Amino acid sequence: MILRRLARPMLAAIFISGGINALRSAEAHAEAAKPLLDPLAERYGDKLPGQVPTDPVTLVRIDGAVKVGAGIALALGKFPRLAALALSGSLVPTTLAAHRFWEEKDPAVRQQQQIHFVKNVSLLGGLLIAAVDTHGKPSVAWRARRAGHDLGDWISDTGGHVGHAVAVAPRKARKAVVGVLPG
Structure with a gap:
């Protein structure tokens, strides 16, 4: 617990700093990004919807905003898995x-x-x-599989009385799914 509270802000610091720097000097960052962005814009620019920006300065600003926002979220432990995923997508x-x-x-x-x-x-x-850090708790996928197995075991324990199992299964399923939801 304490390790996460220390490690997340330490990991997020470079992204927050880099994002602020990109927002402050977007034009300079856009020049550095042009060797990567120009060939992509030439190749795929006409296939993108009109709402998708292709201007390097705008893309650098979006990237900077993602780094600052997701970095702060990661540092504060708010949606840390989503924030880490967003930062990963921005880092590449x-x-x-x-x-x-x-x-x-x-x-x-x-x-x-x-x-x-x-x-x-x-x-x-x-x-x-x-x-992928689940704070030591089983993942949602694991809990969903476990709930499915428990429900299947319960239905088979009814001795094959399908009518009874179908009548009671929705209540059992709700209890199983509530156990799957993150708490």
Whole structure:
């Protein structure tokens, strides 16, 4: 419990900071993102609905807002799994756009970009762990399977009296499903 309260804000801090930085200097971040975004816009731009922004500055601002919002949610423990998933989705394009070490000619710059790339991959690993963390409780999928098995066992325990099982099953099913809902 205490570990989560300490680790989540520590993990979220870099995203909140990076998101604020992206919002403050969206134009500079958009320039760094253009090598990734321009080919995608050329290839898929005409297939996207008109409401989907393709302007790099707008996309950087959206990404920055996601990082700040989801970072704060993760730090505060509000919807932490969803926040970690949103940050994961935001981290991948950021990493591919900003840390393209394989394109660098200068060995010193290449090494720095490679360090940042690997750091982001490590952060992604931490986010994926946070995205599946159930606070030590069984997952919803496990509880649903368990409830289904319990209901099936109960129906078979009625001795094959299907009419009785069907009449009582909805009440048993409601009790089983209530046990599945997160508390």
